[in-house]
Amino acid sequence: MARHNREGVGTDQRGFDYSISYQPDSLRQVKVTRLLPNGRQSTMTLFRNPAGRSEAPPGEQVRTRITCQAQNLDVEVAFRGAGREVRQLQVQVGVPGNGRHGSGEDLVVFTLDHDLPEPLSHRSVSQ
DSSP: OOOOOEEEEETTTTOOOOEEEOTTTOOOOOEEEEEOOTTTTTEEEEEEEETOOOOSOOOSSSEEEEEEEEEEEEEEEEEEEEEOOOOEEEEEEESOOOOOOOSSEEEEEEEEEEEOOOOOOOOOEEE
16 A cells, blocks of 8 residues: 655755655655756755665555745656656756856756665565
């Protein structure tokens, strides 16, 4: 039976705070990639599922939502019926900022790793 989403938090390279709503038996981690003011690209882990392993198979629908109030960002991704087949999703989002070439928008890339290990099997050892 699928379990309700959990809530997590993280801070990115530029100091923006994020809230992450995630399916506890699917999501392993969220990474964020963005350009730094010096023009270099930086990727860091924004959030890691503290469970480390799933307790049950993922539900029929798996949803992850990422919000950042300071950037007026609210992104939700969902997939159905994929179970453990979906390993990774990337979402590119434009947020207000300096942007490249004067676009007035920064590109933020979220990488959602949905490869949380399955529960350890509880085998009885016969003696």
